[in-house]
Amino acid sequence: MTGNDSQLRSAVSDARDDAMLAGEQLTLGYGDTRIIDGESLAVDPGSVTALVGPNGSGKSTLLKGLADQLAPRSGSVLLDGREVSDYDAKSLAQRLGLLSQERTSPESITVEDLVYHGRYPHRGFFDPPNDDDQRAVERALDLAGCDHLRDREVGSLSGGQKQLAWIAMALAQETDVLLLDEPTTFLDLHHQLEVLEIIETLRDESDVTVVVVLHDLEQAARLADHVVALRDGEIRARGSPESVVTEDLLADVFAVDADVTWAERGPRITPLRARHDETDEEPARQPTLEQPTD
Amino acid sequence: MSEGTAAPTRSVAWFDSSLVALCLGSLAVIVAGGLIQVSFGAYSMSIAEAWQAVLDPTVLLDPQAWRAFLLGGQLPEMGNQSLIVWNIRLPRVFVAVLVGMNLAVSGSIFQAVTRNELASPFILGVSSGAGLMILLTLVLFSGLSTFLPIIAAVGGSVAFLIVYVIAWQNGTSPVRLVLAGVIVGTVFNSLQTAMFFFADNIGVVQSAIAWTTGSLTGTDWEQVRLALPWTVLAMGLALVSSRQLNVLLLGERTAKSLGMRVETVRFALSGVAVLAAAASIAVAGIVGFVGLIVPHMVRTVVGSDYKRLVVGCLFAGPALMVVADVGARLGMQLLTGASSQIPVGIVTGLVGGPYFLYLMRRQDNLGDV
Numbered sequence: 146m147t148g149n150d151s152q153l154r155s156a157v158s159d160a161r162d163d164a165m166l167a168g169e170q171l172t173l174g175y176g177d178t179r180i181i182d183g184e185s186l187a188v189d190p191g192s193v194t195a196l197v198g199p200n201g202s203g204k205s206t207l208l209k210g211l212a213d214q215l216a217p218r219s220g221s222v223l224l225d226g227r228e229v230s231d232y233d234a235k236s237l238a239q240r241l242g243l244l245s246q247e248r249t250s251p252e253s254i255t256v257e258d259l260v261y262h263g264r265y266p267h268r269g270f271f272d273p274p275n276d277d278d279q280r281a282v283e284r285a286l287d288l289a290g291c292d293h294l295r296d297r298e299v300g301s302l303s304g305g306q307k308q309l310a311w312i313a314m315a316l317a318q319e320t321d322v323l324l325l326d327e328p329t330t331f332l333d334l335h336h337q338l339e340v341l342e343i344i345e346t347l348r349d350e351s352d353v354t355v356v357v358v359l360h361d362l363e364q365a366a367r368l369a370d371h372v373v374a375l376r377d378g379e380i381r382a383r384g385s386p387e388s389v390v391t392e393d394l395l396a397d398v399f400a401v402d403a404d405v406t407w408a409e410r411g412p413r414i415t416p417l418r419a420r421h422d423e424t425d426e427e428p429a430r431q432p433t434l435e436q437p438t439d
Numbered sequence: 440m441s442e443g444t445a446a447p448t449r450s451v452a453w454f455d456s457s458l459v460a461l462c463l464g465s466l467a468v469i470v471a472g473g474l475i476q477v478s479f480g481a482y483s484m485s486i487a488e489a490w491q492a493v494l495d496p497t498v499l500l501d502p503q504a505w506r507a508f509l510l511g512g513q514l515p516e517m518g519n520q521s522l523i524v525w526n527i528r529l530p531r532v533f534v535a536v537l538v539g540m541n542l543a544v545s546g547s548i549f550q551a552v553t554r555n556e557l558a559s560p561f562i563l564g565v566s567s568g569a570g571l572m573i574l575l576t577l578v579l580f581s582g583l584s585t586f587l588p589i590i591a592a593v594g595g596s597v598a599f600l601i602v603y604v605i606a607w608q609n610g611t612s613p614v615r616l617v618l619a620g621v622i623v624g625t626v627f628n629s630l631q632t633a634m635f636f637f638a639d640n641i642g643v644v645q646s647a648i649a650w651t652t653g654s655l656t657g658t659d660w661e662q663v664r665l666a667l668p669w670t671v672l673a674m675g676l677a678l679v680s681s682r683q684l685n686v687l688l689l690g691e692r693t694a695k696s697l698g699m700r701v702e703t704v705r706f707a708l709s710g711v712a713v714l715a716a717a718a719s720i721a722v723a724g725i726v727g728f729v730g731l732i733v734p735h736m737v738r739t740v741v742g743s744d745y746k747r748l749v750v751g752c753l754f755a756g757p758a759l760m761v762v763a764d765v766g767a768r769l770g771m772q773l774l775t776g777a778s779s780q781i782p783v784g785i786v787t788g789l790v791g792g793p794y795f796l797y798l799m800r801r802q803d804n805l806g807d808v
Contacts, residue, residue, distance in 0.1 A: 238698025249690040251743035262686055266698035
């Protein structure tokens, strides 16, 4: 089935072998709480889409829904026009990758071994790594700029280096769509820029479609083709960075008064004060143990 | 860098010097422990005589003898020393080897499945289910006691399935599995203890204690024949599953986004671990601590890559078990002069507890896999 699909794709098209991901009327939640209530989102092939919004706005939940890690209560997620839940686990993972915020690995695993795990969906149960796997791993290490770390143990790396190693693992998966959940959070400025440069490279030099959750609006505006702003599980604005990153949006979505000026390299946001008038409108969602903060 | 060379290098590079050293060291310990076991006992002989009997070509090269050992049947004629070494003392060492590798590999698998370094082969109820069935058989259904090994193994497996059913709620999680294991273990252990009140003589109680603490007393080729096929199967499956275990260590969400069907893989791997544990229970009863401690020891030497860890456990588990059985069989004789033997599970606990204390003092991050 899956073999036929990929043969079919490569036979039919050089014109469109990149993927498109779409969530339609998605309702997502945990237990009794609804986080996302009937939102739709379409991602253009080869583009970079940034999800922004305050803590608890549902960005990570939306990303999980798109990656088939959280079954929607209603609505559907389509990858190339086909429901993600209809793909079998491995063939979905060959086409769609998610780098979640979960970072658990044994301390003593080497970076190279970690990146090789990215080839999991491409390998059969008994298959040793083949030339394709090796090429993909080399390319991923190179693209993520952690070639020099390959023999280091993950436990010995700094937070930023660890992040690059995990991104390399996701890149080795060689998917058409890559979903990144807050890849720059908790990193120093240097490593934030390293991560953003990786995404820029993907945008400019490959067909990979990227959806990335970012906390920094300026970064999102500089990086993304499309910005989607969420608040309380609702998409409040979407479109080009210029149309979304505005003073009105900062007031509406982030409850912040700010000056926004546009320079050559993107917007310059100067936060002035937190707005208190609307913040009581709805109590903050209390995440329970199993829920992520977003 | 060229494509032809790097891939094959990678596929053997994991068998590194620390693993080789561990395996050779363990082999040396097994051989030394085995020789002690073979040399000493009620019929005493010198080390040289023992060596001679072990290497006796009339047994070693006799297909009929091996057929009798491995498939059952009539033993060929052999000398007294050869008979004692080959028919009484060596099979006990072989059973210790099988039990050691089963428990060590089973423990290492459960440590990955539950993502908890304190997991043992018995964390998901296997020991309590087996223990209850052992007591029921000895006390209430003594007519079935010839089937005790099988009943114990089946009881352990059934308890594991009950644990899984309790833990299941749109899938499982490591924490829920461990909690369900505690629930089933508590109830079954209480019932097991209650059964002791119905035991009518001290012999039944001693037999029950030997089974529930684990003992190799009186094991011979029959136990080897019973455990060997399951051991080969379980160890083979564990070896080919090492990459699944490694990916499972990256966390459920990562494993899932890499395309692993986490629930299926977790259940299958648990099944392999239960098979190994059941095989060891059937021949030796419930030997504690080996499955907990050996994966630790191996991990400190070769790291946490399961390709190395499983291979290391295949050697280190038998080493610990053979040495512990030397203590169980000959220790009392050395200490008190009495010829009585103690259950090997008592020795593994006596060795395992202090080793854990040592680990706890040495490592700050004990508990992380």
